[in-house]
Amino acid sequence: MKKTNILKDVVIPVFSLFLICIVFTLLLGLTNKATAEKIKALSLQAEAEARTKVLDTAKSFSEEKEKDGIVYYEGYDDSGEIVGYIFPEESKGYGGTIYMTVGINVDGTVHGVEITELSETAGLGMNAKNQPWFLEQFKDMGGKIGVAKNNPAEGEIQALTGATITSKAVTLGVNTAIESFNTVTGGENNG
Numbered sequence: 001m002k003k004t005n006i007l008k009d010v011v012i013p014v015f016s017l018f019l020i021c022i023v024f025t026l027l028l029g030l031t032n033k034a035t036a037e038k039i040k041a042l043s044l045q046a047e048a049e050a051r052t053k054v055l056d057t058a059k060s061f062s063e064e065k066e067k068d069g070i071v072y073y074e075g076y077d078d079s080g081e082i083v084g085y086i087f088p089e090e091s092k093g094y095g096g097t098i099y100m101t102v103g104i105n106v107d108g109t110v111h112g113v114e115i116t117e118l119s120e121t122a123g124l125g126m127n128a129k130n131q132p133w134f135l136e137q138f139k140d141m142g143g144k145i146g147v148a149k150n151n152p153a154e155g156e157i158q159a160l161t162g163a164t165i166t167s168k169a170v171t172l173g174v175n176t177a178i179e180s181f182n183t184v185t186g187g188e189n190n191g
Contacts, residue, residue, distance in 0.1 A: 046116055047088065047101065051075070054103030054112035055084045070180045075103070084111055087180045089173035094165040095120040098128070102177035108185075109142040113174055118166075125166035134160055134167075138174050145178075147171050 051061055051073060058075025065072055073086040084105045090097050098118040103111040115129040128134055137157040138145065146156040147168050159167035 050101035050114040050116050051086050053114045054101050055086055057083045067184050070183055072184055082106060085181055087177040089177050091169040091173040093120050093169040094125050098169050100173045102174055104177060104181040108181055109140050110138045110174060113138045120166050125163040127160050128166050128170050145171050145175055
């Protein structure tokens with residue numbers, strides 16, 4: 001029977017693996033620290049671009065505001081009049097949280113919707129971001145919006161084929177933005 005050298009057969013390999021783990025952990029930490037500011041800046045830039053897309057009638061925007069726990073932005077025309085409000089929203093989709101920006105006109109109708117981040121199934125739920133017709137359905141809608149798999153009635157949008165959960169999640173986010181508009185402005189269609 002072969003005699004085992006504990007130092008050579010156990011301690012040195014375990015210690016080597018421990019050192020490798022420490023080095024990789026330090027490298028990951030340094031990489032995260034080096035890229036965190038850039039990632040944050042890109043995220044803020046994406047949010048700013050989304051605001052201009054969902055409320056393209058606005059020439060400028062307020063700083064972030066908050067009322068009753070609701071975060072929002074006001075959009076202004078050239079004369080400084082409010083033309084709408086922007087609400088960052090999120091809701092739970094099939095593959096995770098869907099982050100979106102919703103622009104609401106002063107009359108309480110949806111001006112635009114932009115999905116800023118989602119991780120849904122490729123070719124199905126991802127179409128919420130990749131198929132412009134889907135988000136365009138929300139334009140000029142107000143009140144409580146519903147989802148239909150086929151032949152949507154007034155006040156409903158057509159669900160994405162094979163992605164009803166994603167469609168309902170986006171619609172929930174838009175409905176939440178409409179409710180937030182009502183809270184912020186003091187009532188429905190307060191324009």
